[in-house]
Amino acid sequence: MGSGKSTVGAVLAQTLGWEFVDLDRRIVDREGRSIAQIFTQDGEAAFRRIEPEVLREVLTFANHASVLALGGGTFMQEVNRKLLHDARSVTVYLDGNFEILVDRCKEGDAVRPLLEDRQRARNLLEQRRPIYELAEFAVGVADRSPQAIADEIVACVFAPSAGRAVPD
Numbered sequence: 001m002g003s004g005k006s007t008v009g010a011v012l013a014q015t016l017g018w019e020f021v022d023l024d025r026r027i028v029d030r031e032g033r034s035i036a037q038i039f040t041q042d043g044e045a046a047f048r049r050i051e052p053e054v055l056r057e058v059l060t061f062a063n064h065a066s067v068l069a070l071g072g073g074t075f076m077q078e079v080n081r082k083l084l085h086d087a088r089s090v091t092v093y094l095d096g097n098f099e100i101l102v103d104r105c106k107e108g109d110a111v112r113p114l115l116e117d118r119q120r121a122r123n124l125l126e127q128r129r130p131i132y133e134l135a136e137f138a139v140g141v142a143d144r145s146p147q148a149i150a151d152e153i154v155a156c157v158f159a160p161s162a163g164r165a166v167p168d
Contacts, residue, residue, distance in 0.1 A: 003094035003141050004149065009069035012150040019066035023074060027054050035071070052079045059087040076131050090157050093135035094149065096142055 006022050013020035024035055027050055031038060038047045051074050058068060068089070074080050075091070084091055132138075137156045141149055 003072075003096050004146055005069040005072075005094060008094060008141075008146045008149045008153075009067045011146040012153055013067040015147075015150050015154060016065070016067070019062060020069070021058055021062050021066055022069045023051070023055060023058060024069075024071045026058060027051065027071075030054055048073065048077060052077060052083060055080055055083055059083055059089070072128070075135070076128055081134065091135035091137070092153055092157070093132045093138040094141045095132070095138050096140070 006024075009022065010020045012018075027038075027047075028034055031050065033041070035047065038050070051071065055070075055074065062068070070080075075084075075093075081091075137153070139149055139152050139156065
């Protein structure tokens with residue numbers, strides 16, 4: 001949360017001329033209620049069961065040349081990492097300091113169920129970090145514009161040493 005996944009994802013997609021897909025937005029559209037409502041009404045476990053279903057749909061039907069912003073917990077589930085791997089997706093971890101991430105979350109008006117308890121949120125980030133670091137690339141987000149972050153992602157992913165080609 002707060003790393004800029006949606007903002008950077010949209011800028012990256014625009015930079016590349018690709019489609020942008022926000023997984024949380026797709027879940028909200030499909031379920032007809034907010035992420036906070038799903039958490040409150042059905043619990044986190046129910047939300048985590050929905051994620052791979054929607055991710056599978058997106059990976060199956062989205063334009064091949066697309067940027068996908070995942071929710072903060074999506075990558076934690078092995079099933080989701082396998083779906084991304086099997087789809088030959090490139091994964092990028094937007095890495096940031098906890099305090100900066102929390103401050104960014106406060107700036108928005110979205111309800112963040114997992115941020116209600118600050119210490120729990122800090123512990124959650126520390127628990128998640130080793131899994132996030134399984135991403136193919138990590139890019140620091142502190143004190144950087146979304147465009148600068150997107151430019152670094154392009155440089156990392158499409159550099160000759162990365163061995164990647166732009167999808168058709």
